Amino acid sequence: MENASSSQQATQSETPTFFTQEELSKLKSDFETGGVENVKPLLDKKVKELENTELNIAVTGETGAGKSTFINAMRGLRSEDERAAAVGNTETTKEPTGYPHPYLPNVRYWDLPGIGSTRFTAGSYLRKMKFKKYDFFVIVAAARFTENDAKLATEIKRLGKKFYFVRSKIDADLYSMRQQRKEFDESAEMGKIRSDCVSGLGKAGIPNPTVFLISSLNKKMYDFDRLLEALADDLPNIKESVFTLALPNLSVEIIRKKGEVLKKRIWMSAILSGGVGAIPVPGLSAACDMGILIGAIIYFRECLCLDDAALRRLAERTGTSVEELKDTLKSSLLGEITVKVIVKLSLGVVAIGVSAMEVALYSVPVIGSVFGAGSSFLMTYMTLNNVLHLLMETAEQVLAFAKGAH
Incomplete structure (x- = not known):
């Protein structure tokens, strides 16, 4: 019980600051009375608000x-x-x-x-x-x-x-x-x-x-x-x-701050991406909205200065090509994001084990812990966390490469 209490305290500190306490209470109430479908409208509104800020x-x-x-x-x-x-x-x-x-x-x-x-x-x-x-x-x-x-x-x-x-x-x-x-x-x-x-x-x-x-x-x-x-x-x-998110990647600290901001948006994408169902192996695309997953990954890349335009500018400054730069970084997430790429990442998440996934739910504010470990919500949540971790590592490699080239 002591560990669970500690985890819940950590959860509260990770609650996204772009939600008011009133909005968080409404999310919890709506979920308890009507499930996932009841909270989607508020999340849709909040995502649009964030995008239009x-x-x-x-x-x-x-x-x-x-x-x-x-x-x-x-x-x-x-x-x-x-x-x-x-x-x-x-x-x-x-x-x-x-x-x-x-x-x-x-x-x-x-x-x-x-x-x-x-x-x-x-x-x-x-x-x-x-x-x-x-x-x-x-x-x-x-x-x-x-x-x-x-x-x-x-x-x-x-x-x-x-x-x-x-x-x-x-x-x-x-x-x-x-x-x-x-x-x-x-x-x-x-x-x-x-x-x-x-x-x-x-x-x-x-x-x-x-x-x-x-x-x-x-x-x-x-x-x-x-x-x-x-x-x-x-x-x-x-x-x-x-x-x-708009800052240039001048330091590892900035990259990690960006990661913290992006992580706080993952659970919203996860809820919007799928309902509560069995872990979709191998039918991931049947249970999750692949458009939301792909869109989130592309957005992560842009915010971490890993999109093609940012890599092209770096390549020009360092006298190399985008292709050579991508070969050096060796990340499948820098190429075209397809269903096949996402399924491969998600299968890696499954290999972590259900118990680890359940623990991870403590970092989802207000309503995350009420989802079972077999939900497509959880699959999307864990997949995007894995993607973000890998992209942050790649962004740090790019930073080191840029510093070494000067």
């Missing part, structure tokens, strides 16, 4: 600050990639320009004209830029933040939105200093740059600002990771999940 991120700063390069970095693109934001030193943005994420089109980064390039006050600027649509603002500067930047931040704060100061091109500044001095302490120089930014913003009316020093061309260094963490932490639960 918009995240709009505004990026502003003066001409030449590196806004476009930053937007491309956040989307996992380089300037020469298809659909990348145009990079240049000439201010061409007269109206907000939206750049959708490569695989999550409801996530958009908006390039706003710098307030210094307009004739508007901070208040009128925000009205013209359709302030209300943005979830938060990133103010980018390549040198000192200006008085206009500070006024804009003050107005954003007054209107109740979050903003972040990003000091870009830090790698170029440090390189220039290194070339001019016999003795060079990078940490000390970064401290001076940060202090200068904080001091300037303080004088312009922003008390105790946090400034992130980044290079959009070298995201693995400086404050880029800290910036991503700060952006995610300040978002409401559903949008935090969406933002996490």
Whole structure:
């Protein structure tokens, strides 16, 4: 009994945060009164809500600050990639320009004209830029933040939105200093740059600002990771999940965070995929909705940057081909997802044993434990968990390959 109690406590901590307590209670009640068919409508509604959740991120700063390069970095693109934001030193943005994420089109980064390039006050600027649509603002500067930047931040704060100061091109500044001095302490120089930014913003009316020093061309260094963490932490639960999935795979930690978000959606796909029936060996497709299974696997690949478009960009950067890259990774999940591939994965799940499957149900929130070990729900749930585990391993291999190629 002690182990069961511990498992139930763990279950509660894994309850998806994108469900309200009221929705979870309704799921449980509907299931108890009418079974699987009663909970499907609410799950359908929640899946659509998750798929349609918009995240709009505004990026502003003066001409030449590196806004476009930053937007491309956040989307996992380089300037020469298809659909990348145009990079240049000439201010061409007269109206907000939206750049959708490569695989999550409801996530958009908006390039706003710098307030210094307009004739508007901070208040009128925000009205013209359709302030209300943005979830938060990133103010980018390549040198000192200006008085206009500070006024804009003050107005954003007054209107109740979050903003972040990003000091870009830090790698170029440090390189220039290194070339001019016999003795060079990078940490000390970064401290001076940060202090200068904080001091300037303080004088312009922003008390105790946090400034992130980044290079959009070298995201693995400086404050880029800290910036991503700060952006995610300040978002409401559903949008935090969406933002996490939209991040470029810069580290093993990001890949694992994506895995946590995706795992919390597996049980919904499992319930929608099948009813309660015998373990379908070999008739898997008769008991489960193969379209849902295939769609979930393709979605996992995109979120983990393992789709063909992401692999092609990596191959181009590392001087190899997509085929050679796939051969190196040796994963059947990177090819065409067919019924045959899924059945093979599911038979491997069956080999785990029914007792292990029953234990796994403790990680399904609210209603999972009422399903028997012989359900097609369980088969789908375990198959997708297995798929996600394998894809996360592959994503970590891709990350190691990319690091080794530089």
